[in-house]
Amino acid sequence: xxxxxxxxxxxxxxxxxxxxxxxxxxxxxxxxxxxxxxxxxxxxxxxxxxxxxxxxxxxxxxxxxxxxxxxxxxxxxxxxxxxxxxxxxxxxxxxxxxxxxxxxxx
Numbered sequence: 001x002x003x004x005x006x007x008x009x010x011x012x013x014x015x016x017x018x019x020x021x022x023x024x025x026x027x028x029x030x031x032x033x034x035x036x037x038x039x040x041x042x043x044x045x046x047x048x049x050x051x052x053x054x055x056x057x058x059x060x061x062x063x064x065x066x067x068x069x070x071x072x073x074x075x076x077x078x079x080x081x082x083x084x085x086x087x088x089x090x091x092x093x094x095x096x097x098x099x100x101x102x103x104x105x106x
Contacts, residue, residue, distance in 0.1 A: 042082060050078050054105075061104040062086070062096060070104060 008016045032045040050056065055075045063070045073086035076093070084096040084103075 043080070046078055046080060046082055049082065053078070055084070055103060060086075063102045063104060065100050065102060 008018075008021065028048075032042065032048070035044050036042055053075075056077065057075065059072055059074050061070050061072055071089065073088050073094070073096075075084060076087050077085040079085055079095060082098060084098075084101070086094050086096055088094055
């Protein structure tokens with residue numbers, strides 16, 4: 001196994017209060033949800049994903065859900081609706097819809 005499972009405690013090197021982490025996550029989700037409900041947009045959530053992405057500007061392997069073939073693509077960006085924009089091996093731009101595509105981290 002190349003990427004074994006881990007925990008927050010192992011990564012932080014100390015005991016972490018789970019309640020504080022969950023509170024932090026929920027507060028951030030609430031901000032994005034409020035924007036969506038009030039303005040019908042997910043711009044701040046998408047911008048947060050762009051800033052914190054481990055995938056963008058890298059070559060990644062992807063697989064369509066239910067398929068066995070894996071292909072390498074270049075992760076170019078994230079669209080306004082949160083879909084991943086990639087460039088395939090033939091230099092074609094594609095939109096990968098969340099839930100329909102599995103990103104394989106190497």
